Amino acid sequence: MHNIKLTIEFDGAGFFGWQYQPDRKTVQGELQIALEKLVQKPVKAYGCSRTDASVSAHNYVANFYTQSKLGIERFRRALNYHLPKEIYIKSAELVDLLFHARYNAKSKIYTYRIIRGQSPLRHARAWELREAVDARRINKALKLFVGRKDFQPFCLTRNISGICTLFRLELSETEDEISILIQGDRFLYKMVRRIIGAVVTCGTGRITLADIKAALAGEKHRSYRTAPSSGLILDSVQY
Amino acid sequence: MHNIKLTIEFDGAGFFGWQYQPDRKTVQGELQIALEKLVQKPVKAYGCSRTDASVSAHNYVANFYTQSKLGIERFRRALNYHLPKEIYIKSAELVDLLFHARYNAKSKIYTYRIIRGQSPLRHARAWELREAVDARRINKALKLFVGRKDFQPFCLTRNISGICTLFRLELSETEDEISILIQGDRFLYKMVRRIIGAVVTCGTGRITLADIKAALAGEKHRSYRTAPSSGLILDSVQY
Incomplete structure (x- = not known):
């Protein structure tokens, strides 16, 4: 199992914030759709915090767990390919399994x-x-x-x-x-x-x-x- | 007769450039509509240059002639009131009658x-x-x-x-x-x-x-x- 940390820039203007909501466009929702396309099963993305609707981010941090063997940089590129233009993964890195984007934030x-x-x-x-x-x-x-x-x-x-x-x-x-x-x-x-x-x-x-x-x-x-x-x-x- | 020089910031994303076109949204078109509302008759605005569709400007310059007796700062405010949010008159000044935004540009x-x-x-x-x-x-x-x-x-x-x-x-x-x-x-x-x-x-x-x-x-x-x-x-x- 790998734990992957993502640093994300997003233009929040068209989103109802980070947190997944069933019938609304959210950053977490879009990210999870893109992740699912890549690994062919549902993936949960953990974000560093909720954000209000329309709020943007320069360096939002999220992490997720996967057993995918895709190299980390290829994973990042493939993810950007599947994401809408408003969300861009600036970097992806392998981190300790205990890392959690929200609970570890100082x-x-x-x-x-x-x-x-x-x-x-x-x-x-x-x-x-x-x-x-x-x-x-x-x-x-x-x-x-x-x-x-x-x-x-x-x-x-x-x-x-x-x-x-x-x-x-x-x-x-x-x-x-x-x-x-x-x-x-x-x-x-x-x-x-x-x-x-x-x-x-x-x-x-x-x-x-x-x-x-x-x-x-x-x-x-x-x-x-x-x-x-x-x-x-x-x-x-x-x- | 007064000759008024305007310095304009505009977000060109939703416009087909500066120059008036009968059935399209242009900066000159919107400006002339706002001017007409203020002085109650058609006004021609002279711009410093055409711009391509989607091009924006920090300090575009235009001028127009009017006999309106409205004070210059009130004119500027009233114009901004009538203009869409994508166009903002940063300053308005009375200039020599011979001034022309395009022909005088060095x-x-x-x-x-x-x-x-x-x-x-x-x-x-x-x-x-x-x-x-x-x-x-x-x-x-x-x-x-x-x-x-x-x-x-x-x-x-x-x-x-x-x-x-x-x-x-x-x-x-x-x-x-x-x-x-x-x-x-x-x-x-x-x-x-x-x-x-x-x-x-x-x-x-x-x-x-x-x-x-x-x-x-x-x-x-x-x-x-x-x-x-x-x-x-x-x-x-x-x-």
Whole structure:
């Protein structure tokens, strides 16, 4: 038995996220169809995380088990041949049988892109923000999220622990773009988009740093907007 | 009478190029529809050049005449309101009545993007090249095109002068991308895409620098491939 780790780039625009759903186009679904064509029987692919509909990835990681004797590089090429153009296997490698894309992940990096104003050439992968925002204020708000905290107020799931550790939240800026990097050990449903929604709302001056502090402390708070999925990309996974 | 110069970003993917065609979606067509909505009568927009179907632009320039008394920034905003999301007016300015977007252009800069291999997140704006190419050889081939020459062998029009001046042809490279910048005083139909087709064919080793020299000298030559329009972007116009 071989355990094969895949690094995958995908354009999420036409997909209902990673996770298999019976009647919808998902990345896991398409990958499993391609794998089945190659090995002639059903194969389960384990992904590093779920992703929201429309979210893309530069280096998503998945693994699967197979007894196929096809060489690893030929396997990668054959898989790309069977996959739709929106999904591309950048690399394939043999890994230890104990490796699991999700359970072994130490952290993940997401990036979120915001454009000041409009840009027809970039809007499919960004949040076009029409309001004026202060990037320095966004950066100050981001710093409040660093560390081991209960992120329940910034996610949509209510019945599991909200304790996560965020290692880095970094803002960088070019002429008309703001890019935010978030690295954490795990992420809850819609957590990144809700954090971005909150810090941008702070950047526009409509809420204060104190409001965010209070929400993180579990105090009663109104729910901030959720940033659109178009701006979110899973950048990489660390093992 | 006012003469208004527009700087326009557009995503060309869904358009049959700039130039108005009665039954097709074109950038000029959409712009004129939006202008007519604003000033309540037909307006002719003059563009800096035609573009091939699917070609995009970062800073396309057009101008039009109007007697409208709407302030220039309000005009720009109202125009964006009426335009489809694929076309965005980045700036509008009042210019001399003699200014003409096409006739006054001193030069234009195009960029062409090539990806080594595949990339779902970038393929809509690039040529995904599966063959191995030598970027240094492409760069050498590019240098042959600099200067005032007859580019007839590298375009599709046969009944007009092929004399153009190319000022710069520059290659830059990142990890898996090759980007080529071409600046010239004017460009003939499909000229950029045919030059790129030739230099890439040279980069793969299937033709030699001598073959390109001979073609530029007007000697008989086979026609090289035309690079796909997806990789081409009109970057800017110099006046």
